[in-house]
Amino acid sequence: MKRDESSIIVIGGGLAGLFCALKLAPTPVTVLAPHGVGPASSSFWAQGGIAAAVEETDTPEVHAEDTIRAGAGLVDENMALGMAREARARVEDLLAFGVPFDRGEMGLLAPSREAAHTHRRVVRVQGDGAGRAIMETLAAAAARTESIRIVEGRVARRIVTQGGRAIGVMTRDEKGEASFLPAAALVLATGGIGRLYRVTTNPPESCGEGVAMAAEAGARIADVEFVQFHPTAIDVGEDPAPLATEALRGEGAIIVDRDGRRFLLDIDPLGELAPRDIVARGIFASIARGDGAFLDTREAVGSAFPERFPNVFSRCMAAGLDPRAAPIPIAPAAHYHMGGVWTDARGRTTLPGLWAAGEVASTGVHGANRLASNSLLEAVVFGARIAEDIALSSPPAPEAVDVRCPPRDAAKPQAELIEELRTTMSRDVGVIRDESGLARAIRTILRLKKEAADEGTAAMLTTSLCIACAAYSRRESRGAHFRADFPKSEPAQAKRSLFDLDSILRRAAIFQEDT
Structure with missing residues (x-):
């Protein structure tokens, strides 16, 4: 089916977004990458590599078992097994694009072993350069692909809905001017939330805005309390x-x-x-x-x-x-977010017309604690699945709709407010948590939300509120979520957490009354 340039929009120029766009070729795709592709994405910074059972002594089933074990009782076993079984094919895709994965004797792939893996299955590049090599290779491939249009200098600020369906995205340019881009299919691939914390390995662009946009549009979020350090x-x-x-x-x-x-x-x-x-x-x-x-x-x-x-x-x-x-x-x-926008096995969110892939998504493959080097794998597996699902579903070209864009947003990010937020998240919603600290964080975030003057800062606060409220609600310790006041895992709570923004705001309202 012929689509115009903007009928499929991918928000994010990291691994998940670029891989999805490449897999959609020759169907036209617009990739919104406000800071360009490459160093602006967490994918570029990844050192370890991609987990895949590539040696004869290893199997996808054992890979899935390791994933499930690391996930502390919350991994969706079918999703993990499906991902592990597709891993080799996705590595082959990357090899075909030209990624120079390390090889050993006789030219065979030479994987390494990382924590909680029972086998050497982390396919890497020059020891610690996988992310950079993969992103540079895919960026070059995207530049050669006529069906992919990369749009820089334009930030997605709001998912626009109509009749309970995502129909496009409102963006702003560097001057704060807004415009609406219609989309028959919208893919959210905005990355993680590490910059919400004082100490993080993530680039400045990993502010969690994708989670906020999806939640505000009505999509369900899952497992957001699980932040891996x-x-x-x-x-x-x-x-x-x-x-x-x-x-x-x-x-x-x-x-x-x-x-x-x-x-x-x-x-x-x-x-x-x-x-x-x-x-x-x-x-x-x-x-x-x-x-x-x-x-x-x-x-x-x-x-x-x-x-x-x-x-x-x-x-x-x-x-x-x-x-x-x-x-x-x-x-x-702060390094990786296991939670995010809930998706099914095809990458579909609960909001029709919206898919999500990469760190912004919560597919269930990581559970409460991601197994090392499964993140890049998840990005390519679900990026490919989304491309296939969009192609098979053949969404109609977007209709002409009258979308009123909000006034020009010239407000600059509020540095002092953001630094207070990051300090609060590290202190109270960090490696070790407890009830009093989480309550303090929620109250602080609610106060800061009243002071937020620009859309980007407001989105960071919305995502932070979701994380803090979910962490307050989970009264146990499990995986990356550790409560000093509830240090044991409770079997009755061995289930994924699911929220919408309204339920988060209702939880937060209890603390609002105390302020």
Whole structure:
């Protein structure tokens, strides 16, 4: 079916969005990438790689079992198995586009092992450069594809609905001028929420605005309380924090306190290779005790560091650290959001006409705690599924509708307000949570919402409110969500959380009355 340029719109120029657009070719697609494709996306920053059972000793079924085990009882098992079974095909797609995945003897793929994986199945590029290599390759492929139009300098601000269906998106340019782009099919691929936190590995664009837009349009959100903190951000005061890839621990690097003691073995017999939530809490507690936390790579990697992990090495050296000579200071940092906009197996949200893929989506494959390197895999698997679903569903070309765009928004992001929000989220909705801290966060966010003057800041506050309210409601500890006042997992709560924005606002209203 012939569609005009804007009949299919992808919001986001990261891996999920670009892969979906490429899979839709030769159908025309408009990709809204306000800051361009590449470094503006979290995909570009990913170091580990893509998880896939590519060795003879591994199987998709075992990959799914590892995913389910890491997800702490909330993984949708059918979704996880389906994703694992498609992993090899998606890796082959990326190889066909030209991604130079590492190879070993006889030209076979040479995967590494990361935390909570029982096999070496993380397909990577030059040790720690998978994200950059994948994004550069796909960006080049998109530039060669005539059916893909990349639109920069225009930010999506609101999903427009009519008759209970998404019919397009309201955008603003760099001057704040609004325009409406109609869409028969709208794909949300805006990335994560890491910038809501004081310490994060995410780029500045990962502000959670996609979750807010979908929720405000009426789509259901799921599992938003589950925020994964990467255990080994390099603690040198940078924002965003440089990342020491998990592959270093897979290669034998150890985590020690300032006295050189491997304290994680006191917490879990897997030590450094325990699930991320356990490792992150152990490091958080060691730092809180004043014992510090350090990643010691001297024996496991040693002098080969520059060749085996060039990205991490360059970031360390730029900060005045030589990992060949001394351990790397580390701290947990907001890294990945398991929750987001609920989707089914085809990437469809509860709002007709709207699909979601990548970190903004909640497909159920991650549960309460994402298995390392399943994020890039999820992005390509569901990006491909959405492309197929849109092609098969043949949505009609968008009708001409009269959409009134709101006045020009010239307000600049409120730096002080945003910094207060980020501090609040890190302190009260971070690695370790409790009732009093979460209540304080909700009250603070409600106050800040009254002060928000621009649309971007308001969206950040909406998503933060969703996370804080969901965390307050889950009175147990599970995966990445740890409540100090409810430190055990409760079998009765072993189910995904589902919310709409109205239910979140009703929960928040209790705290509004107290302010």
